[in-house]
Amino acid sequence: MNYKKLKLFGALIFLGCVNSAVLAQNVKESSNYPNRPIKIINPLAAGGAVDTMARLLAPALQDALGQPIIIESKPGAGGTIGSNFVAKSPPDGYTILMVYDTFAVNPHVYKNLPFDSFKDLTPVTELVKIPLLVVAGNKLPANNLRELADLSKTKSGGINYSSGGAGSSGHLAAELLKSNLGIDMTHVPYKGGGPALTATIAGETDITILGAVITVPQIKGGNLKALAVLGKKRTPALPQVATASEQGLTNFDVSSWVGVLVPAGTPTPIVEKINAAFSQALKNPTVQARMAEQGNEIVASSSAQFGAFLGQESAKWAKVIKENNIQLE
Template identity: 40%
Template structure:
Protein backbone atom coordinates (compact mmCIF):
# COMPACT_ATOMS: atom_id res chain seq x y z
CA UNK A 1 0.00 0.00 0.00
CA UNK A 2 2.83 2.38 0.90
CA UNK A 3 4.46 1.61 -2.45
CA UNK A 4 1.21 2.47 -4.25
CA UNK A 5 0.88 5.78 -2.39
CA UNK A 6 4.45 6.69 -3.24
CA UNK A 7 3.84 5.85 -6.88
CA UNK A 8 0.69 8.00 -6.97
CA UNK A 9 2.54 10.87 -5.34
CA UNK A 10 5.36 10.58 -7.84
CA UNK A 11 2.86 10.56 -10.72
CA UNK A 12 1.17 13.68 -9.38
CA UNK A 13 4.49 15.49 -8.97
CA UNK A 14 5.41 14.55 -12.51
CA UNK A 15 2.19 15.97 -13.94
CA UNK A 16 2.24 19.28 -12.02
CA UNK A 17 4.72 21.03 -14.35
CA UNK A 18 2.60 20.10 -17.38
CA UNK A 19 -0.57 21.30 -15.65
CA UNK A 20 1.10 24.57 -14.72
CA UNK A 21 2.48 25.08 -18.22
CA UNK A 22 -1.00 24.63 -19.69
CA UNK A 23 -2.74 26.88 -17.14
CA UNK A 24 -5.27 28.30 -17.74
CA UNK A 25 -7.02 26.28 -20.43
CA UNK A 26 -10.55 26.87 -19.11
CA UNK A 27 -12.37 29.63 -17.15
CA UNK A 28 -11.04 30.56 -13.73
CA UNK A 29 -13.51 31.02 -10.88
CA UNK A 30 -12.81 34.02 -8.62
CA UNK A 31 -14.73 33.63 -5.37
CA UNK A 32 -15.68 36.91 -3.70
CA UNK A 33 -16.79 36.02 -0.16
CA UNK A 34 -19.29 38.88 0.19
CA UNK A 35 -22.59 39.77 -1.54
CA UNK A 36 -22.54 41.82 -4.75
CA UNK A 37 -22.21 45.58 -4.49
CA UNK A 38 -19.64 45.83 -1.70
CA UNK A 39 -16.02 46.91 -1.52
CA UNK A 40 -14.64 43.52 -2.55
CA UNK A 41 -16.85 43.55 -5.65
CA UNK A 42 -15.55 47.05 -6.47
CA UNK A 43 -12.06 45.59 -6.72
CA UNK A 44 -12.90 42.16 -8.11
CA UNK A 45 -14.97 43.03 -11.16
CA UNK A 46 -12.64 45.45 -12.99
CA UNK A 47 -9.62 43.33 -12.08
CA UNK A 48 -11.30 40.12 -13.28
CA UNK A 49 -12.12 41.79 -16.58
CA UNK A 50 -8.46 42.73 -17.17
CA UNK A 51 -7.22 39.32 -16.06
CA UNK A 52 -9.61 37.63 -18.49
CA UNK A 53 -7.94 39.49 -21.35
CA UNK A 54 -4.40 38.86 -20.13
CA UNK A 55 -4.89 35.16 -19.33
CA UNK A 56 -6.96 34.41 -22.43
CA UNK A 57 -9.65 32.70 -20.34
CA UNK A 58 -12.66 34.23 -18.63
CA UNK A 59 -12.29 34.98 -14.92
CA UNK A 60 -15.79 34.45 -13.52
CA UNK A 61 -16.94 36.17 -10.32
CA UNK A 62 -18.75 33.93 -7.84
CA UNK A 63 -20.18 35.80 -4.81
CA UNK A 64 -20.33 33.57 -1.71
CA UNK A 65 -21.28 35.93 1.13
CA UNK A 66 -21.74 35.24 4.83
CA UNK A 67 -19.95 35.02 8.18
CA UNK A 68 -17.54 37.88 7.54
CA UNK A 69 -16.25 36.28 4.34
CA UNK A 70 -15.27 33.02 5.99
CA UNK A 71 -17.82 30.91 4.10
CA UNK A 72 -16.35 31.80 0.72
CA UNK A 73 -12.80 31.49 2.03
CA UNK A 74 -13.56 27.97 3.28
CA UNK A 75 -14.84 27.00 -0.18
CA UNK A 76 -11.53 27.99 -1.76
CA UNK A 77 -9.46 26.38 1.02
CA UNK A 78 -11.16 23.06 0.25
CA UNK A 79 -10.98 23.36 -3.55
CA UNK A 80 -8.55 21.43 -5.78
CA UNK A 81 -5.14 23.18 -5.92
CA UNK A 82 -5.18 23.49 -9.71
CA UNK A 83 -5.40 27.28 -10.15
CA UNK A 84 -9.02 27.29 -11.29
CA UNK A 85 -10.50 28.47 -8.00
CA UNK A 86 -9.11 31.77 -6.72
CA UNK A 87 -10.11 33.78 -3.66
CA UNK A 88 -10.29 37.56 -3.67
CA UNK A 89 -10.54 38.36 0.03
CA UNK A 90 -9.69 41.39 2.12
CA UNK A 91 -8.27 42.48 5.45
CA UNK A 92 -11.39 40.85 6.92
CA UNK A 93 -9.59 37.54 6.41
CA UNK A 94 -6.89 38.53 8.89
CA UNK A 95 -9.53 39.77 11.34
CA UNK A 96 -11.50 36.52 11.04
CA UNK A 97 -8.33 34.52 11.70
CA UNK A 98 -8.01 36.42 14.97
CA UNK A 99 -11.67 36.63 16.00
CA UNK A 100 -13.38 33.37 14.98
CA UNK A 101 -12.87 30.48 17.38
CA UNK A 102 -13.88 27.60 15.11
CA UNK A 103 -12.91 28.36 11.54
CA UNK A 104 -12.99 25.32 9.25
CA UNK A 105 -9.73 26.40 7.63
CA UNK A 106 -6.42 28.01 8.58
CA UNK A 107 -5.77 31.20 6.60
CA UNK A 108 -2.00 30.79 6.85
CA UNK A 109 -1.87 27.04 6.15
CA UNK A 110 -4.78 26.13 3.89
CA UNK A 111 -4.56 29.17 1.58
CA UNK A 112 -1.51 30.55 -0.22
CA UNK A 113 -1.19 34.32 -0.75
CA UNK A 114 -0.54 35.34 -4.36
CA UNK A 115 -0.47 39.15 -4.37
CA UNK A 116 -2.28 42.24 -3.17
CA UNK A 117 -4.96 43.70 -5.43
CA UNK A 118 -5.57 47.11 -3.82
CA UNK A 119 -4.80 49.09 -0.68
CA UNK A 120 -7.33 51.67 0.52
CA UNK A 121 -7.58 54.13 3.35
CA UNK A 122 -10.75 53.54 5.35
CA UNK A 123 -13.30 56.31 5.75
CA UNK A 124 -15.84 57.02 8.46
CA UNK A 125 -19.11 58.02 6.76
CA UNK A 126 -22.26 59.16 8.53
CA UNK A 127 -25.91 59.18 7.51
CA UNK A 128 -27.05 62.55 6.19
CA UNK A 129 -29.63 62.75 8.98
CA UNK A 130 -26.87 62.81 11.59
CA UNK A 131 -26.24 66.44 12.62
CA UNK A 132 -22.44 66.25 12.46
CA UNK A 133 -19.94 67.28 9.80
CA UNK A 134 -16.71 66.82 11.75
CA UNK A 135 -15.28 64.14 14.02
CA UNK A 136 -15.62 66.26 17.20
CA UNK A 137 -19.25 67.00 16.26
CA UNK A 138 -19.97 63.30 15.72
CA UNK A 139 -18.43 62.38 19.06
CA UNK A 140 -20.40 65.14 20.81
CA UNK A 141 -23.61 63.91 19.16
CA UNK A 142 -22.90 60.34 20.31
CA UNK A 143 -22.20 61.41 23.89
CA UNK A 144 -25.38 63.51 23.95
CA UNK A 145 -27.44 60.47 22.90
CA UNK A 146 -26.29 57.60 25.13
CA UNK A 147 -27.68 54.23 24.13
CA UNK A 148 -29.13 55.56 20.87
CA UNK A 149 -26.09 55.51 18.54
CA UNK A 150 -25.34 52.60 16.25
CA UNK A 151 -22.48 51.68 13.94
CA UNK A 152 -23.06 49.32 11.03
CA UNK A 153 -20.57 46.91 9.50
CA UNK A 154 -20.12 44.26 6.82
CA UNK A 155 -20.56 41.59 9.48
CA UNK A 156 -19.40 40.25 12.83
CA UNK A 157 -15.66 39.75 13.01
CA UNK A 158 -14.81 42.06 10.11
CA UNK A 159 -12.34 44.94 10.36
CA UNK A 160 -15.31 47.34 10.14
CA UNK A 161 -16.83 45.72 13.22
CA UNK A 162 -13.57 46.13 15.12
CA UNK A 163 -13.20 49.70 13.87
CA UNK A 164 -16.61 50.45 15.38
CA UNK A 165 -15.43 49.04 18.70
CA UNK A 166 -12.07 50.84 18.61
CA UNK A 167 -13.59 54.20 17.70
CA UNK A 168 -16.27 54.17 20.41
CA UNK A 169 -13.74 53.07 23.05
CA UNK A 170 -11.19 55.72 22.02
CA UNK A 171 -13.83 58.47 21.91
CA UNK A 172 -15.43 57.46 25.20
CA UNK A 173 -19.00 56.57 24.26
CA UNK A 174 -21.13 53.47 23.75
CA UNK A 175 -22.41 52.46 20.31
CA UNK A 176 -24.52 49.47 19.30
CA UNK A 177 -22.93 47.37 16.59
CA UNK A 178 -25.31 46.39 13.77
CA UNK A 179 -23.88 43.63 11.52
CA UNK A 180 -25.00 43.14 7.92
CA UNK A 181 -24.19 40.43 5.38
CA UNK A 182 -21.72 42.60 3.52
CA UNK A 183 -20.78 46.17 2.72
CA UNK A 184 -23.53 46.61 0.14
CA UNK A 185 -26.39 46.01 2.62
CA UNK A 186 -24.63 48.08 5.31
CA UNK A 187 -24.19 51.02 2.93
CA UNK A 188 -27.82 50.77 1.80
CA UNK A 189 -28.91 50.93 5.44
CA UNK A 190 -26.72 53.99 6.00
CA UNK A 191 -28.14 55.79 2.95
CA UNK A 192 -31.64 54.98 4.21
CA UNK A 193 -30.79 56.46 7.60
CA UNK A 194 -31.30 53.19 9.46
CA UNK A 195 -27.86 53.41 11.10
CA UNK A 196 -25.74 56.38 12.16
CA UNK A 197 -22.31 55.66 10.68
CA UNK A 198 -20.03 53.00 9.29
CA UNK A 199 -16.35 52.51 8.55
CA UNK A 200 -15.67 51.51 4.98
CA UNK A 201 -12.89 51.26 2.43
CA UNK A 202 -12.76 54.57 0.60
CA UNK A 203 -13.21 52.82 -2.73
CA UNK A 204 -16.57 51.28 -1.94
CA UNK A 205 -17.84 54.52 -0.38
CA UNK A 206 -16.55 56.75 -3.20
CA UNK A 207 -19.74 56.69 -5.26
CA UNK A 208 -21.97 57.57 -2.32
CA UNK A 209 -19.59 60.33 -1.19
CA UNK A 210 -19.50 61.90 -4.64
CA UNK A 211 -23.26 61.48 -4.96
CA UNK A 212 -23.91 63.14 -1.62
CA UNK A 213 -25.96 60.25 -0.23
CA UNK A 214 -23.62 59.88 2.77
CA UNK A 215 -21.42 62.35 4.63
CA UNK A 216 -17.67 61.68 4.92
CA UNK A 217 -16.26 62.57 8.33
CA UNK A 218 -12.60 61.42 8.28
CA UNK A 219 -10.26 59.02 6.53
CA UNK A 220 -8.35 56.72 8.85
CA UNK A 221 -5.06 56.71 6.96
CA UNK A 222 -1.94 58.57 8.08
CA UNK A 223 -2.34 61.07 5.23
CA UNK A 224 -5.26 62.49 3.28
CA UNK A 225 -6.23 60.64 0.14
CA UNK A 226 -5.09 62.29 -3.13
CA UNK A 227 -8.46 61.29 -4.60
CA UNK A 228 -10.42 62.98 -1.79
CA UNK A 229 -8.09 65.66 -0.41
CA UNK A 230 -10.99 67.52 1.18
CA UNK A 231 -11.60 64.74 3.74
CA UNK A 232 -9.42 65.22 6.85
CA UNK A 233 -7.68 62.37 8.66
CA UNK A 234 -8.78 61.09 12.06
CA UNK A 235 -5.37 62.09 13.40
CA UNK A 236 -5.70 65.73 12.42
CA UNK A 237 -9.30 65.73 13.68
CA UNK A 238 -8.30 65.05 17.27
CA UNK A 239 -7.79 61.28 17.37
CA UNK A 240 -4.03 60.64 17.11
CA UNK A 241 -3.00 57.04 16.53
CA UNK A 242 -6.31 55.98 15.02
CA UNK A 243 -5.10 54.48 11.75
CA UNK A 244 -6.87 51.75 9.79
CA UNK A 245 -6.34 50.78 6.16
CA UNK A 246 -7.98 48.11 4.04
CA UNK A 247 -6.33 45.78 1.59
CA UNK A 248 -7.59 43.22 -0.87
CA UNK A 249 -5.64 40.32 -2.28
CA UNK A 250 -5.67 36.99 -4.06
CA UNK A 251 -5.22 33.54 -2.53
CA UNK A 252 -5.22 30.02 -3.97
CA UNK A 253 -5.58 26.65 -2.19
CA UNK A 254 -2.47 25.28 -0.52
CA UNK A 255 -0.65 22.92 -2.84
CA UNK A 256 -1.22 25.01 -5.95
CA UNK A 257 1.94 24.69 -8.11
CA UNK A 258 4.28 27.65 -7.83
CA UNK A 259 4.38 28.23 -11.62
CA UNK A 260 0.60 28.85 -11.53
CA UNK A 261 0.97 31.24 -8.61
CA UNK A 262 3.73 33.05 -10.47
CA UNK A 263 1.61 33.29 -13.66
CA UNK A 264 -1.36 34.66 -11.74
CA UNK A 265 0.73 37.23 -9.90
CA UNK A 266 2.43 38.29 -13.16
CA UNK A 267 -1.02 38.76 -14.75
CA UNK A 268 -2.07 41.04 -11.87
CA UNK A 269 1.12 43.10 -12.24
CA UNK A 270 0.49 43.41 -15.98
CA UNK A 271 -3.14 44.42 -15.35
CA UNK A 272 -1.96 47.43 -13.36
CA UNK A 273 0.14 48.61 -16.30
CA UNK A 274 -3.15 49.42 -18.02
CA UNK A 275 -3.90 53.18 -17.81
CA UNK A 276 -7.65 52.55 -17.54
CA UNK A 277 -7.29 50.29 -14.50
CA UNK A 278 -4.85 52.75 -12.92
CA UNK A 279 -7.41 55.52 -13.41
CA UNK A 280 -10.16 53.36 -11.93
CA UNK A 281 -8.05 52.68 -8.84
CA UNK A 282 -7.21 56.40 -8.49
CA UNK A 283 -10.90 57.33 -8.60
CA UNK A 284 -11.52 54.75 -5.89
CA UNK A 285 -8.75 56.27 -3.79
CA UNK A 286 -6.73 53.03 -3.95
CA UNK A 287 -3.11 52.10 -4.45
CA UNK A 288 -2.60 49.32 -7.05
CA UNK A 289 -1.53 45.89 -5.86
CA UNK A 290 1.09 43.55 -7.26
CA UNK A 291 3.18 42.68 -4.21
CA UNK A 292 5.18 39.46 -4.11
CA UNK A 293 3.64 36.48 -2.29
CA UNK A 294 6.24 36.92 0.45
CA UNK A 295 5.36 40.60 0.93
CA UNK A 296 1.67 39.78 1.03
CA UNK A 297 2.24 36.95 3.53
CA UNK A 298 4.09 39.37 5.81
CA UNK A 299 1.25 41.90 5.59
CA UNK A 300 -1.29 39.20 6.51
CA UNK A 301 0.75 38.06 9.51
CA UNK A 302 1.15 41.62 10.80
CA UNK A 303 -2.58 42.28 10.56
CA UNK A 304 -3.52 39.01 12.25
CA UNK A 305 -1.35 40.11 15.18
CA UNK A 306 -2.74 43.69 15.12
CA UNK A 307 -6.40 42.72 14.99
CA UNK A 308 -5.84 39.88 17.45
CA UNK A 309 -4.91 42.47 20.06
CA UNK A 310 -8.07 44.47 19.29
CA UNK A 311 -10.15 41.29 19.61
CA UNK A 312 -8.62 40.50 22.99
CA UNK A 313 -8.91 44.08 24.27
CA UNK A 314 -12.56 44.23 23.20
CA UNK A 315 -13.38 40.74 24.53
CA UNK A 316 -14.86 39.75 21.16
CA UNK A 317 -15.37 36.06 20.44
CA UNK A 318 -17.27 34.72 17.45
CA UNK A 319 -18.21 31.05 17.19
Protein backbone atom coordinates in the same frame (compact mmCIF):
# COMPACT_ATOMS: atom_id res chain seq x y z
CA MET B 1 19.88 -10.44 -3.39
CA ASN B 2 17.38 -12.02 -0.97
CA TYR B 3 13.62 -11.77 -1.31
CA LYS B 4 13.15 -8.97 1.27
CA LYS B 5 15.76 -6.74 -0.34
CA LEU B 6 14.34 -7.44 -3.77
CA LYS B 7 10.84 -6.54 -2.54
CA LEU B 8 12.11 -3.27 -0.99
CA PHE B 9 14.02 -2.42 -4.14
CA GLY B 10 10.89 -2.97 -6.20
CA ALA B 11 8.81 -0.80 -3.89
CA LEU B 12 11.33 2.04 -4.14
CA ILE B 13 11.29 1.82 -7.93
CA PHE B 14 7.47 1.91 -7.89
CA LEU B 15 7.38 4.99 -5.64
CA GLY B 16 9.95 6.67 -7.81
CA CYS B 17 7.83 6.02 -10.88
CA VAL B 18 4.71 7.35 -9.13
CA ASN B 19 6.49 10.51 -7.99
CA SER B 20 7.89 11.05 -11.46
CA ALA B 21 4.43 10.63 -12.97
CA VAL B 22 2.90 13.09 -10.50
CA LEU B 23 5.68 15.58 -11.16
CA ALA B 24 5.26 15.20 -14.90
CA GLN B 25 1.49 15.72 -14.56
CA ASN B 26 2.02 18.86 -12.45
CA VAL B 27 4.50 20.22 -15.00
CA LYS B 28 2.04 19.50 -17.82
CA GLU B 29 -0.87 21.15 -15.97
CA SER B 30 1.28 24.18 -15.14
CA SER B 31 2.46 24.60 -18.72
CA ASN B 32 -1.10 24.31 -20.06
CA TYR B 33 -2.58 26.69 -17.47
CA PRO B 34 -5.04 28.21 -18.01
CA ASN B 35 -7.08 26.34 -20.61
CA ARG B 36 -10.62 26.90 -19.29
CA PRO B 37 -12.62 29.62 -17.46
CA ILE B 38 -11.34 30.79 -14.06
CA LYS B 39 -13.64 31.48 -11.14
CA ILE B 40 -12.99 34.24 -8.59
CA ILE B 41 -14.85 33.69 -5.33
CA ASN B 42 -15.99 36.76 -3.40
CA PRO B 43 -16.66 35.53 0.16
CA LEU B 44 -18.59 38.67 1.07
CA ALA B 45 -21.81 40.25 -0.15
CA ALA B 46 -22.21 41.47 -3.73
CA GLY B 47 -21.70 45.21 -4.04
CA GLY B 48 -18.95 45.43 -1.39
CA ALA B 49 -15.27 46.30 -1.77
CA VAL B 50 -14.17 42.81 -2.87
CA ASP B 51 -16.95 42.44 -5.42
CA THR B 52 -16.24 45.93 -6.78
CA MET B 53 -12.51 45.20 -7.01
CA ALA B 54 -13.05 41.84 -8.72
CA ARG B 55 -15.33 43.34 -11.35
CA LEU B 56 -12.95 46.21 -11.98
CA LEU B 57 -10.02 43.83 -12.56
CA ALA B 58 -11.89 41.10 -14.46
CA PRO B 59 -11.55 42.50 -18.02
CA ALA B 60 -7.80 43.13 -17.63
CA LEU B 61 -7.33 39.72 -15.98
CA GLN B 62 -9.14 38.07 -18.86
CA ASP B 63 -6.75 39.78 -21.29
CA ALA B 64 -3.74 38.68 -19.23
CA LEU B 65 -4.80 35.04 -18.83
CA GLY B 66 -6.66 34.53 -22.09
CA GLN B 67 -9.65 32.88 -20.42
CA PRO B 68 -13.07 34.07 -19.21
CA ILE B 69 -13.17 35.29 -15.60
CA ILE B 70 -16.31 34.36 -13.65
CA ILE B 71 -17.06 36.19 -10.40
CA GLU B 72 -19.20 34.38 -7.86
CA SER B 73 -20.29 35.62 -4.43
CA LYS B 74 -20.52 33.15 -1.54
CA PRO B 75 -21.23 35.38 1.48
CA GLY B 76 -21.78 34.43 5.09
CA ALA B 77 -20.05 34.13 8.47
CA GLY B 78 -17.67 37.03 7.86
CA GLY B 79 -16.33 35.51 4.66
CA THR B 80 -15.58 32.08 6.10
CA ILE B 81 -18.12 30.22 3.93
CA GLY B 82 -16.58 31.38 0.67
CA SER B 83 -13.05 30.97 2.02
CA ASN B 84 -13.81 27.39 3.08
CA PHE B 85 -15.21 26.66 -0.37
CA VAL B 86 -11.94 27.71 -1.99
CA ALA B 87 -9.81 25.95 0.65
CA LYS B 88 -11.62 22.70 -0.23
CA SER B 89 -11.40 23.25 -4.01
CA PRO B 90 -8.90 21.45 -6.28
CA PRO B 91 -5.47 23.16 -6.17
CA ASP B 92 -5.36 23.78 -9.90
CA GLY B 93 -5.62 27.57 -10.21
CA TYR B 94 -9.19 27.60 -11.52
CA THR B 95 -10.77 28.67 -8.21
CA ILE B 96 -9.32 31.89 -6.79
CA LEU B 97 -10.24 33.57 -3.51
CA MET B 98 -10.31 37.36 -3.26
CA VAL B 99 -10.45 38.51 0.36
CA TYR B 100 -10.92 41.62 2.46
CA ASP B 101 -9.17 42.40 5.75
CA THR B 102 -11.62 40.15 7.65
CA PHE B 103 -9.57 37.18 6.46
CA ALA B 104 -6.74 37.92 8.92
CA VAL B 105 -9.18 38.58 11.78
CA ASN B 106 -11.52 35.61 11.37
CA PRO B 107 -9.29 33.09 13.21
CA HIS B 108 -9.68 35.32 16.29
CA VAL B 109 -13.45 35.63 15.84
CA TYR B 110 -14.57 32.18 14.77
CA LYS B 111 -13.04 29.59 17.07
CA ASN B 112 -14.06 26.52 15.05
CA LEU B 113 -13.23 27.40 11.47
CA PRO B 114 -13.63 24.41 9.10
CA PHE B 115 -10.27 25.30 7.54
CA ASP B 116 -6.89 26.70 8.58
CA SER B 117 -6.45 30.19 7.14
CA PHE B 118 -2.66 29.85 7.03
CA LYS B 119 -2.26 26.19 6.05
CA ASP B 120 -5.15 25.46 3.68
CA LEU B 121 -4.71 28.51 1.44
CA THR B 122 -1.66 29.87 -0.37
CA PRO B 123 -1.13 33.66 -0.58
CA VAL B 124 -0.84 35.04 -4.12
CA THR B 125 -0.75 38.82 -3.78
CA GLU B 126 -1.96 41.83 -1.82
CA LEU B 127 -3.67 43.92 -4.48
CA VAL B 128 -4.34 47.27 -2.82
CA LYS B 129 -4.53 49.17 0.42
CA ILE B 130 -7.82 51.00 0.87
CA PRO B 131 -8.41 54.11 3.00
CA LEU B 132 -11.21 53.69 5.54
CA LEU B 133 -13.76 56.50 5.86
CA VAL B 134 -16.29 57.33 8.57
CA VAL B 135 -19.42 58.19 6.60
CA ALA B 136 -22.91 59.26 7.61
CA GLY B 137 -26.29 59.80 6.04
CA ASN B 138 -26.90 63.38 4.91
CA LYS B 139 -29.58 63.96 7.54
CA LEU B 140 -27.31 63.17 10.50
CA PRO B 141 -26.53 66.50 12.24
CA ALA B 142 -22.79 65.87 12.50
CA ASN B 143 -20.06 66.75 10.02
CA ASN B 144 -16.91 65.65 11.87
CA LEU B 145 -15.83 63.42 14.74
CA ARG B 146 -16.25 66.05 17.46
CA GLU B 147 -19.79 66.78 16.36
CA LEU B 148 -20.45 63.02 16.27
CA ALA B 149 -19.20 62.69 19.84
CA ASP B 150 -21.40 65.61 20.98
CA LEU B 151 -24.41 64.13 19.17
CA SER B 152 -23.94 60.78 20.89
CA LYS B 153 -24.63 62.46 24.23
CA THR B 154 -27.93 64.02 23.16
CA LYS B 155 -29.40 61.74 20.49
CA SER B 156 -32.19 59.50 21.75
CA GLY B 157 -30.94 55.92 21.67
CA GLY B 158 -27.39 57.08 21.01
CA ILE B 159 -25.36 56.48 17.84
CA ASN B 160 -25.44 53.20 15.96
CA TYR B 161 -23.17 52.03 13.19
CA SER B 162 -23.36 49.38 10.49
CA SER B 163 -20.46 47.18 9.47
CA GLY B 164 -19.71 44.46 6.94
CA GLY B 165 -19.78 41.91 9.76
CA ALA B 166 -18.24 41.02 13.09
CA GLY B 167 -14.47 41.30 12.93
CA SER B 168 -14.41 43.43 9.79
CA SER B 169 -12.08 46.42 9.68
CA GLY B 170 -15.12 48.68 9.95
CA HIS B 171 -16.24 46.93 13.14
CA LEU B 172 -12.80 46.99 14.77
CA ALA B 173 -12.14 50.57 13.66
CA ALA B 174 -15.48 51.70 15.11
CA GLU B 175 -14.69 50.03 18.43
CA LEU B 176 -11.32 51.81 18.51
CA LEU B 177 -12.98 55.06 17.49
CA LYS B 178 -15.60 54.99 20.24
CA SER B 179 -12.88 54.18 22.78
CA ASN B 180 -10.77 57.13 21.62
CA LEU B 181 -13.76 59.49 21.52
CA GLY B 182 -15.03 58.30 24.90
CA ILE B 183 -18.51 57.56 23.58
CA ASP B 184 -20.76 54.54 23.18
CA MET B 185 -22.10 53.26 19.85
CA THR B 186 -24.27 50.28 19.02
CA HIS B 187 -22.99 47.79 16.44
CA VAL B 188 -25.36 46.61 13.70
CA PRO B 189 -23.55 43.94 11.62
CA TYR B 190 -24.53 43.11 8.03
CA LYS B 191 -23.39 40.40 5.63
CA GLY B 192 -20.92 42.53 3.74
CA GLY B 193 -19.99 46.13 3.05
CA GLY B 194 -22.64 46.64 0.35
CA PRO B 195 -25.62 46.05 2.68
CA ALA B 196 -23.90 48.03 5.46
CA LEU B 197 -23.46 50.99 3.12
CA THR B 198 -27.06 50.78 1.93
CA ALA B 199 -28.29 50.80 5.54
CA THR B 200 -26.51 54.08 6.26
CA ILE B 201 -27.65 55.70 3.02
CA ALA B 202 -31.24 54.72 3.90
CA GLY B 203 -30.92 56.10 7.43
CA GLU B 204 -31.31 52.71 9.09
CA THR B 205 -27.96 53.31 10.79
CA ASP B 206 -26.26 56.59 11.66
CA ILE B 207 -22.77 55.91 10.38
CA THR B 208 -20.59 53.22 8.89
CA ILE B 209 -16.85 52.78 8.39
CA LEU B 210 -15.98 51.31 5.01
CA GLY B 211 -13.34 51.46 2.31
CA ALA B 212 -12.98 54.31 -0.14
CA VAL B 213 -13.59 51.92 -3.03
CA ILE B 214 -17.33 51.85 -2.26
CA THR B 215 -17.84 55.02 -0.19
CA VAL B 216 -16.21 57.63 -2.43
CA PRO B 217 -18.67 57.16 -5.33
CA GLN B 218 -21.59 57.53 -2.90
CA ILE B 219 -20.06 60.65 -1.33
CA LYS B 220 -19.40 62.25 -4.71
CA GLY B 221 -22.91 61.25 -5.77
CA GLY B 222 -24.40 63.16 -2.83
CA ASN B 223 -25.77 60.12 -1.02
CA LEU B 224 -23.41 60.26 1.96
CA LYS B 225 -21.07 62.66 3.73
CA ALA B 226 -17.59 61.89 5.05
CA LEU B 227 -16.74 62.70 8.68
CA ALA B 228 -13.12 61.50 8.69
CA VAL B 229 -10.38 59.50 7.00
CA LEU B 230 -8.93 56.94 9.41
CA GLY B 231 -5.51 56.47 7.79
CA LYS B 232 -2.26 58.39 8.30
CA LYS B 233 -2.98 60.87 5.52
CA ARG B 234 -5.89 62.37 3.63
CA THR B 235 -7.03 60.56 0.53
CA PRO B 236 -6.50 62.30 -2.85
CA ALA B 237 -10.02 61.22 -3.76
CA LEU B 238 -11.44 63.50 -1.01
CA PRO B 239 -8.70 65.99 -0.14
CA GLN B 240 -11.08 68.17 1.87
CA VAL B 241 -11.81 65.45 4.45
CA ALA B 242 -9.55 65.59 7.53
CA THR B 243 -7.98 62.52 9.11
CA ALA B 244 -8.90 61.33 12.60
CA SER B 245 -5.44 62.40 13.77
CA GLU B 246 -6.01 65.91 12.44
CA GLN B 247 -9.27 65.95 14.40
CA GLY B 248 -7.53 65.23 17.69
CA LEU B 249 -7.13 61.44 17.78
CA THR B 250 -3.33 61.31 17.75
CA ASN B 251 -1.73 58.51 15.72
CA PHE B 252 -5.09 56.92 14.85
CA ASP B 253 -4.29 54.82 11.78
CA VAL B 254 -6.54 52.06 10.42
CA SER B 255 -6.85 51.05 6.79
CA SER B 256 -8.14 48.12 4.78
CA TRP B 257 -6.83 45.92 2.00
CA VAL B 258 -7.81 43.35 -0.63
CA GLY B 259 -5.75 40.27 -1.47
CA VAL B 260 -5.80 37.00 -3.40
CA LEU B 261 -5.25 33.38 -2.32
CA VAL B 262 -5.59 29.92 -3.88
CA PRO B 263 -5.98 26.43 -2.39
CA ALA B 264 -2.85 25.06 -0.70
CA GLY B 265 -0.99 22.68 -2.97
CA THR B 266 -1.48 24.78 -6.09
CA PRO B 267 1.73 24.32 -8.14
CA THR B 268 4.16 27.20 -7.73
CA PRO B 269 4.30 27.97 -11.50
CA ILE B 270 0.51 28.45 -11.47
CA VAL B 271 0.66 30.69 -8.38
CA GLU B 272 3.31 32.74 -10.18
CA LYS B 273 1.17 32.99 -13.33
CA ILE B 274 -1.81 34.22 -11.30
CA ASN B 275 0.38 36.71 -9.46
CA ALA B 276 1.78 38.02 -12.76
CA ALA B 277 -1.72 38.32 -14.24
CA PHE B 278 -2.97 40.42 -11.33
CA SER B 279 0.17 42.55 -11.46
CA GLN B 280 -0.43 43.15 -15.17
CA ALA B 281 -4.10 43.94 -14.58
CA LEU B 282 -3.16 46.55 -11.96
CA LYS B 283 -1.00 48.30 -14.56
CA ASN B 284 -3.97 48.73 -16.90
CA PRO B 285 -4.57 52.48 -17.45
CA THR B 286 -8.32 52.18 -16.89
CA VAL B 287 -7.78 50.26 -13.66
CA GLN B 288 -5.15 52.72 -12.43
CA ALA B 289 -7.44 55.67 -13.18
CA ARG B 290 -10.26 54.10 -11.16
CA MET B 291 -7.89 53.31 -8.30
CA ALA B 292 -6.74 56.93 -8.21
CA GLU B 293 -10.33 58.17 -8.21
CA GLN B 294 -11.08 55.98 -5.20
CA GLY B 295 -7.88 56.84 -3.34
CA ASN B 296 -6.62 53.26 -3.33
CA GLU B 297 -2.90 52.48 -3.10
CA ILE B 298 -1.77 49.74 -5.51
CA VAL B 299 0.53 47.18 -3.83
CA ALA B 300 0.85 44.15 -6.16
CA SER B 301 3.06 42.23 -3.71
CA SER B 302 4.74 38.87 -4.21
CA SER B 303 3.32 35.69 -2.72
CA ALA B 304 5.98 35.70 0.03
CA GLN B 305 5.38 39.36 0.86
CA PHE B 306 1.63 38.82 1.14
CA GLY B 307 2.15 35.78 3.35
CA ALA B 308 4.32 37.82 5.73
CA PHE B 309 1.80 40.65 5.71
CA LEU B 310 -1.06 38.30 6.61
CA GLY B 311 0.90 37.07 9.62
CA GLN B 312 1.53 40.64 10.76
CA GLU B 313 -2.13 41.61 10.31
CA SER B 314 -3.31 38.59 12.28
CA ALA B 315 -0.96 39.39 15.17
CA LYS B 316 -1.87 43.10 15.13
CA TRP B 317 -5.63 42.59 15.33
CA ALA B 318 -5.32 39.83 17.92
CA LYS B 319 -3.51 42.36 20.12
CA VAL B 320 -6.06 45.13 19.43
CA ILE B 321 -8.98 42.84 20.27
CA LYS B 322 -7.39 41.83 23.55
CA GLU B 323 -6.11 45.25 24.65
CA ASN B 324 -9.38 47.02 23.89
CA ASN B 325 -11.56 44.22 25.25
CA ILE B 326 -13.52 44.24 21.99
CA GLN B 327 -16.51 41.94 22.16
CA LEU B 328 -17.14 40.20 18.86
CA GLU B 329 -20.44 38.60 18.00
